[in-house]
Amino acid sequence: MNILVHGAGALGVYFGGRLLETGENVSFFVRERRAAQLQQEGLKINSPEGNFEQQDITVYTKPEEVNDIDLLILAVKGYHLADALPQVQTIAERTGAYVMPLLNGIEHVEALKQAVGEEKVLGGFASIIATLNERGHVVHSNANSLLKFGALHPEQHNICDQLEAVQANIKTKLKREEHILKHMWKKYIFITAFSGVTSAMQLPSGYMASNDATFTTAKKVVFEMGMLAEKEGIALSTEEKEAIANSLISFPKESTSSMHQDMRKGLPLEVEHLHGGALRIARKHGVTTPVIETIYGILKPYENGRPE
Known part of the structure; x- marks a missing residue:
């Protein structure tokens, strides 16, 4: 299978690297500065x-350079989606590739369907706590990682079969889900609460576990997001929402979200993609989500990086 990973942040390099490690033909589509770094420093x-490194990495910086791709894994931040869409569209039209987005949130699914066609967009998401060091190498800090995927259209079962066949040899949890959209919503619920609260308090997750008031705030985000999922046709039981809330305090106390890590570095945040997206869904259905709205207001000044 010929796989192109669009984006080479920690998430894209980690899962792209794991696929490369199994012997799949994996290349990366990146900006020129990142391409130069990958060519100089390699993938590590x-x-x-398990550690993995490879020096010779195939990279592309222009859509017109890309040929013979079966699957495009979109692993960019939400705030880069608008710039990535024309590139993805060109590559999909040139190659006929299926597109599997690993973005947080949910709004990107419809945007991609409009760009490349409903039959070409798979469902997918990833879970990992990782960052890039100064050399552009991945530092994976929690004990495991997960990539879930599944068909959103009947024409996608063959490509899903091919990806599923990799799972026996890959050093991550790679799991196919029949009801992938529900799993994507559960991840959206989790990450909106986890990233929002850790970033708003500017502290790791252990402070959620040790402060009842903070955990209550996070739990309210989960239940507000659960209401939005139900408005969008995704039914979640009270037990499922409670499980998501409890998972927020299941990590080692020093663990934190990628959004909080970005905030520490003074980088842009996905607040508009995550919390802003939730508010747009709420407005569409005529409901209110006051806790999400409050966190959105707190984090919005950091959207483009640390305020001057």
Whole structure:
């Protein structure tokens, strides 16, 4: 299978590297500065799941350079989606590739369907706590990682079969889900609460576990998001929402979200993609989400990086 990973942040390099490690033909589509770094420093993963490195990496910086791709894995931040869409559209039209987005949130699914066609967009998401060091190498800090995927259209079962066949040899949890949209919503619920609260308090997740008031705030985000999921046709039981809330305090106390890590570095945040997206869905259905709206207001000044 010929796989192109669009984006080479920690998430894209980690899962792209794991696929490369199994022997799949994996290349990366990146900006020129990142391409130069990858060519100089190589791809390297430092992880409890096993270290991996490869010096010679195939990289592209222009859509017109890309040929013979079966699957495009879109692993950019939400705030880069608008810039990535024309590139994805060109590559999909040139190659006929399927597109599997690993973005947080949910609004990107419809945007991609409009760009490349409903039959070409798979469902997918990833879970990992990782960052890039100064050399552009992945530092994976929690004990495991997960990539879930599944068909959103009947024409996608063959490409899903091909990806599923990789799972026996890959050093991450790679799981196919029949009801992938529900799983994507559950991840959206989790990450909106986890990233929002850790970033708003500017502290790691242990402070959620040790402060009842903080955990109550996070739990309210989960239940507000659960209401939005139900408005969008995704039914979640009270037990499922409670499980998502409890998972927020299941990490080692020093663990934190990628959004909080970005905030520490003074980088842009996905607040508009995550919390802003939730508010747009709420407005569409005529409901209110006051806790999400409050967190959105707190984080919005950091959207483009640390305020001057």
